[in-house]
Amino acid sequence: MTEGAATAPPPTARRVRTTGGIGDRALWLFIGKRFGHTVLVLFLVATVSFLLVRLSGDPVRQMLPPDATLEQENALRATLGLDRSLLDQYVSYMTGLVRFDLGQSLFYHRPALDVILERLPATLQLSVGAFVFALVLAIPAGIVSALRRGTSTDTSVMAAVLVGQSTPAFWVGILLILVFAVNLRWFPASGMGGFANLVLPSITLGLYSSAIIARLLRSSLIEVLGEDYIRTARAKGLATWKVVASHGLRNASLPVVTVIGLEVGSLLGGAILTEQVFSWPGVGRLTIEAITYRDYPLMQATILFLAAVFVLVNLLVDLSYAFLDPRVRLT
Amino acid sequence: MTDHPTLARRDLLKIGGVTAFGVSMPGVLTACAGDANPASEAGNELRVSQAVDATTLDPHKHGDLPSMHVLINIFDTLTVRDTNDKLVGGLATSWKPIGDKAWRFTLRKGVTFHNGEPFDAEAVKFSIERLVDPKTQSPIVELRYVTHVKVVDEYTADLVTSEPDPILPQKVSLFGGVIIPPKYVKEKGDAAFAEKPVGTGPFVFERWKRDSEVSMKANAKYWKGKPAVDRLVIKIMPDPSSSLAALQSGQLDMVSGLTPDAADQLGDAPDLKIVTSPGIRTFFVSLDTLSGGPLAKKEVRQALNHALDVPTLIKSVLNGAAQRTPTLIPRQAFGFDPAIEAFTHDLAKAKSLLTQAGYPNGFSTKLSASSLDKDIAQAISGQLEKAGVKAEVSLLDAATFKSRLVSENKAALGPMYFSGNTGWTMDAESNLQSFIRHDRRQSRWDDKEADRLVDVEEQTIDSGDRKVAFRKLQELMKDEAPFLYLWQTSNVYARNNRLQWKMNANGTLAFADAKLGKA
Secondary structure (H helix, E strand, O other): OHHHHHOOOOHHHHHHOOOOOOOOHHHHHHHHHHHHHHHHHHHHHHHHHHHHHHHOOOHHHHHOOOOOOHHHHHHHHHHOOOOOOHHHHHHHHHHHHHOOOOOEOOOOOOEHHHHHHHHHHHHHHHHHHHHHHHHHHHHHHHHHHHHOOOOHHHHHHHHHHHHHHHOOHHHHHHHHHHHHHHHOOOOOOOOOOOHHHHHHHHHHHHHHHHHHHHHHHHHHHHHHHOOHHHHHHHHOOOOHHHHHHHHHHHHHHHHHHHHHHHHHHHHHHOOHHHHHHOOOOOHHHHHHHHHHOOOHHHHHHHHHHHHHHHHHHHHHHHHHHHHHOHHHHHO | OOOOOOOOHHHHHHHHHHHHHHHHHHHHHHHOOOOOOHHHOOOOEEEEEEOOOOOOOOOOOOOOHHHHHHHOOOOOEOEEEOOOOOEEEOOEEEEEEOOOOEEEEEEOOOOEOOOOOEOOHHHHHHHHHHHHOHHHOOOOOOOOOEEEEEEEEOOEEEEEEOOOOOOHHHHOOOHHHEOOOHHHHHHHOHHHHHHOOOOOOOEEEEEEEOOOEEEEEEOOOOOOOOOOOOEEEEEEOOOHHHHHHHHHOOOOOEEEEEOHHHHHOOOOOOOEEEEEEOOOEEEEEEEOOOOOOHHHOHHHHHHHHHHOOHHHHHHHHOOOOEEEOOOOOOOOOEOOOOOOOOOOOOHHHHHHHHHHOOOOOOEEEEEEEEHHHHHHHHHHHHHHHOOOEEEEEEEEOHHHHHHHHOOOOOOOOOOEEEEEEEOOOOEHHHHHOOOOOOOOOOOOOOOHHHHHHHHHHHHOOOHHHHHHHHHHHHHHHHHHOOEEEEEEEOEEEEEEOOEEOOOOOOOOOOOOOOEEOOO
């Protein structure tokens, strides 16, 4: 990274080339820098979670029943490596990380990463479902209320969005279960399985993101639609939907992409309540479990894993931003 | 800015169409994972929910009930508690002591494991010795006195102990007595065994989707006869309101492990029933008699017991789902003496005892509890205050509470703490072992006579002598009152009218005898 910085052309030279594309040196420098940040952040998360987790109490005492003998306790502590010095444990943890070895889960007697990867498809399925639901609801809502700004349509769409944004997920979940599972029996109340199982939890999880995206899309679109080039396009006699689709939406998408990216991150990490309410066997529930059982390696692994997802999504958002608008790289 | 762009409905639909591609995506994604909707095909499949998943399916590497609920359907134990809580034969047909330090078990003939491997004395030797081997790191401590197993002949095995163990037959009725197939485990290894457990039990393991469900199918060759239900599915549902909703929507036949207030949410559904079944988990408040202060005085401890109105606590905080216990021993356990009566609720007596002890105006103290027991701790504190004792409630998260409970520092939880204990062997020894003898981990009482009586009940094989020791111990425990004696809780579950099944007092979800009627 430092090498790249040293050989980089002076800023004035960079400012000339703002075209983007694969051969763009400034773009690669930007990517390298962002990637370096990502590694640094993950290193810090790993270190802090290692220390925090060790402040939270003794796992050996959680694992053995209250009438276990002291000898049993010490033997278990030794086999788990918890009798070694903190530095010793830290070094072996960090060297393991380099090899993608996140340690052995104390309760599952298996590699922590395996335990997480086993739960990941469930969380991914739920996140994708929620994300799709959010977009399907948010994009038309944002467009309609932007185009009909100030009308009663706009007011009522935005009122609905506000309700969606301020209702807690667990409550929405329980309400949906009562109406659509218990009373109407259209969908199963909980658990994982076919498509029908995915509907209610996706709505529950996606509602909040959908509200945020709709609001942002509306204000961003309103701003863009006031620009001169829109007026020009309309003056050329283009159909309204064509103006909105090819000029309006494209230019309004920048801030929206950022938020969508962040929302994907929080969908992946923040599904804990929804997973709990719908008995969804995902990573969110695993995190809670690891904390309850004081499963050190698994706690560290889930924290690091969720942090990595969040940071990587952020990285992707930054990069796509840079591709969409080359000016961003220079700031 | 005054010219709003206007948009025809047709145009809107076109823009909307761009986003519509997304609708088909979840279908593609779930197509591989998708089974038929479970709600639509109930059939002769029994579907039960519990809040927490099994930690492992290796029966020797866990000591928790959620794992046991699953495993008790796949494995058999040497002895069994029947639905009347009597100890009867399982894989052993009879047992007797051989001298002071061994028990001889006669084994059932003609039993095979799910993989066809025969069950015999070698399997018992392998299983028990694996369990007590320190390398196994089993959290099951009950068999700690067992040194080895002697194979007498193909269907006779002696469990040899280092010290007399009068209740060894009780200890092999659940956690301690699970028998596993030696050849299978040796060939496949521990990890593969935990992935695909093989037992002799009523159900054959099918698959485990972690945090989601464990499914098993009926064992057609079960030695007691094929179970009446074809398939058993234990679903993991952490949230009581959603599991009750699943019961109401026909997705489940039973919701286990409910708290009384969660059960209340069900309301009056005509085809569903809340069942309150007697349980053995006992609850108490431990008093620190060792660190000086008011609690070092017997009169104060008795006064606190008189200050409590236990029946009202049971009614108001537990919705009646509990039974009072005179000391720490539940009614079903061997050694429980019905002649010993619980403390009466008597505020005047409590106050006069406090005056007698030199605390006419009461005193201030602290009551610790796990945050899960917040309501109970606050109710107890409220009742003590009426006798002039101000017990400030201090709540800790469950994990912290437990690690302080077993800490070397016996005062780690302060002068008073609320706690529970399950003696699944259903012998009073299990209820008392950690709490009474002065050298045990959770004992905060030092009494020579109590120590002597514990030694008698723990080391005498003769059940008559043990009974006498337990009676004297309970009398002493009541008089010296090193605890506030509370209750034994009931097991609460909800089921539909299709399910015919009875839970025994140890509360395990053993479904060998369950039947499903017409909905």
